[in-house]
Amino acid sequence: MKKLRIGIVGCGFIANGKHLPGLAKLSDKVDIAAFCDIISERAEKAKAEYGSADSYACTDYMQLVNDESLDVIHVCTPNVTHCEITCAALEAGKHVMCEKPMAVTYAEAKKMVDTAKRVGKKLTIGYQNRFRDDAIYLRKMVDNGRLGDIYYAQANAMRRRCVPTWGVFTNKALQGGGPLIDLGTHALDLTLWYMGNYEPESVSGTVFYKMGDKTEGNLCGPWDPASYEVEDSAFGFIRMKNGATIYLSASWVLNIMEPREACTTLCGTEGGAEMRQKGEDYTCLINYADGGRLVDATVDFTQKIAFGPDGVEEKPGDREAAQWIDAILNDHDPVVLPEQAMVVTQILEAIYESGKTGKPVYF
Ligand SMILES: NC(=O)c1ccc[n+]([C@@H]2O[C@H](COP(=O)([O-])OP(=O)(O)OC[C@H]3O[C@@H](n4cnc5c(N)ncnc54)[C@H](O)[C@@H]3O)[C@@H](O)[C@H]2O)c1
Incomplete structure (x- = not known):
């Protein structure tokens, strides 16, 4: 070939x-x-x-x-x-x-x-977060109906102090925004994908510009406050046409104890799931009721079992590339459809708009 x-x-x-x-x-x-x-x-x-x-x-x-x-x-x-x-x-x-x-x-x-x-x-x-071990596991749970109808979710894209200091991330003209468009996009993509719901009805958002000069403790090193032009955190309440709701939170600098980046919490009629993160390690917490009791299960992904043919650990980006090239060679859809990413963009733009006007945006 x-x-x-x-x-x-x-x-x-x-x-x-x-x-x-x-x-x-x-x-x-x-x-x-x-x-x-x-x-x-x-x-x-x-x-x-x-x-x-x-x-x-x-x-x-x-x-x-x-x-x-x-x-x-x-x-x-x-x-x-x-x-x-x-x-x-x-x-x-x-x-x-x-x-x-x-x-x-x-x-x-x-x-x-x-x-x-x-x-x-x-x-x-x-x-590429769709190709993490925990994301793939959760996809199977959702597909098998283990969570039921997911009607509430939290899309988490929260860093405590980690403003990216390479590239042009703090340049509004080149990036269009800060953590909301940069990280919020990953968390919202995951959340909509699991919910299988791409029909937003309205969005209400708040956008904060409060921490652009607080460079202390930044994990990527200090930045120049004079050239920091984007928001430092943003929050959105998203109502879908079928009534399902999503709370989206995104930050690069926010005084929180537990950062969770590119994570989601899903609440369905049969069970719930929370993606948890510590650095590069992800855990999935599953909860449901069974046998008259409440069950909490922790799925551990620190034990790496997904190895490629040459014995080297597969990274999410490797899987992303492999399925993309396969989609072209064998003429099928890639995992991430552009129509899905378009709705993510639509919602993020509406959060910025709502933050500016103080009013909800109706689609
Ligand atoms: N998937 C992820 O998790 C992830 C992580 C980081 C960045 N990104 C995205 O990747 C993109 C680039 O980010 P980055 O971190 O690599 O930034 P970067 O600054 O390290 O790299 C961008 C490169 O593009 C070059 N460039 C700029 N304009 C160009 C043009 N018109 N033609 C050719 N080259 C041009 C720059 O010189 C630079 O080398 C952004 O959209 C960012 O959101 C995605």
């Missing part, structure tokens, strides 16, 4: 931390053939480490878009560029994996979905 030829736009943290290592493990199926970054050394470095024999590096993403030999483009650039680069690549006939958040606005996200549909190419978004 002909290998897929992949181009990477943006060779920074997430490209090197997730996409490139994940794709490199699929070297029997893909060649990473083109690398673009506006900082040429980054493109050159990634090419030297991961590039196929005929690969090249450049600084203008249109070179990749216009390269007819490429089948797939991964968009790993700041948030505001996602829509433009994704749509240009789709229009040129490429399949696209775009990093989260899909886009800054619903209008952009819809344009991406519409373009993919019109040109008949695949589009997915980088929500």
